[in-house]
Amino acid sequence: MPLLLAIETGRRSPLFAYGFALVAFMLALVVRWMTDHALPPGFPFLTFFPAVILTTFFAGLWPGILAAGLSTLAAWYFFVPPDGFGLDRPSALALGFFILIVAIDIAIIHVMNIALSRVRQERARAKKAEQEASELAAHRAVLFAELQHRVSNNIQIVSALLALQKADVKDETARRALTEASNRLATIGKIQRRLHDPENAQGNFAGF
Numbered sequence: 238m239p240l241l242l243a244i245e246t247g248r249r250s251p252l253f254a255y256g257f258a259l260v261a262f263m264l265a266l267v268v269r270w271m272t273d274h275a276l277p278p279g280f281p282f283l284t285f286f287p288a289v290i291l292t293t294f295f296a297g298l299w300p301g302i303l304a305a306g307l308s309t310l311a312a313w314y315f316f317v318p319p320d321g322f323g324l325d326r327p328s329a330l331a332l333g334f335f336i337l338i339v340a341i342d343i344a345i346i347h348v349m350n351i352a353l354s355r356v357r358q359e360r361a362r363a364k365k366a367e368q369e370a371s372e373l374a375a376h377r378a379v380l381f382a383e384l385q386h387r388v389s390n391n392i393q394i395v396s397a398l399l400a401l402q403k404a405d406v407k408d409e410t411a412r413r414a415l416t417e418a419s420n421r422l423a424t425i426g427k428i429q430r431r432l433h434d435p436e437n438a439q440g441n442f443a444g445f
Contacts (some may be wrong), residue, residue, distance in 0.1 A: 258300035261288040262307045269316065281316035282308070282335045287338045291345040301346070305339045385429065392426035 265288035269281075276283065285308035293301030309332065314321060317328045324332075399419035407411050 254296040254300040255303065257296040258292045258304040258307075261292045261295065262304050262311070265287065265308060266311050266315075269312075281312045284337075284343070285309075285312055286339065290346065291340050293343050294350070297350070298347045303342045305336075305343060309336060312441070334428070351395065388428040389426050392422055392429065396420075396422035396426060 254349060260287075265284040268344075269284040289301055289305045289308060292304040315330075317331060319325065320330070321424070327382070396419045399415050399422065403415040403419070405410050406415060
């Protein structure tokens with residue numbers, strides 16, 4: 238993946254892309270020229286196929302087309318008989334075959350590059366969505382914890398208000414009722430706080 242990412246980044250630079258095409262073509266031409274005496278007749282395009290394929294993969298569509306065009310002209314001029322830009326029936330057939338093959342290679346590699354780029358984009362979107370979902374879940378957890386904390390505090394406040402109200406009540410039965418209600422609310426507040434405390438959620442509630 239890091240290599241593919243570096244390749245995709247390089248394609249965005251015209252200097253890298255077209256520079257790669259020219260270097261690949263020149264290397265193919267030099268190697269073909271140096272091995273001309275060692276190769277049997279009938280292989281004028283041998284070293285140009287890798288140049289076109291590698292250029293299309295590493296540099297992109299148009300640099301690949303440039304490498305293919307330069308390779309066709311160079312092979313035609315230097316290595317396809319008759320010398321120069323002469324053209325007879327076998328030479329025309331060889332040139333046409335080379336053009337057809339490199340066109341198919343370029344098309345296949347270009348489609349593959351597009352597919353790989355889309356896969357990387359989808360993975361990036363999925364990773365971003367996963368991060369956003371994780372952040373949203375954490376935010377919701379914080380809000381829920383804050384909500385439970387406020388509910389517990391409100392219950393404790395109501396319990397305290399009932400305890401204060403008891404001071405103004407003279408009837409003993411009413412005072413006991415207010416005391417019991419205040420104690421029960423305080424207990425409910427403690428239980429509610431314990432239930433939503435991650436460290437104590439599994440604790441023992443027998444004491445309550």
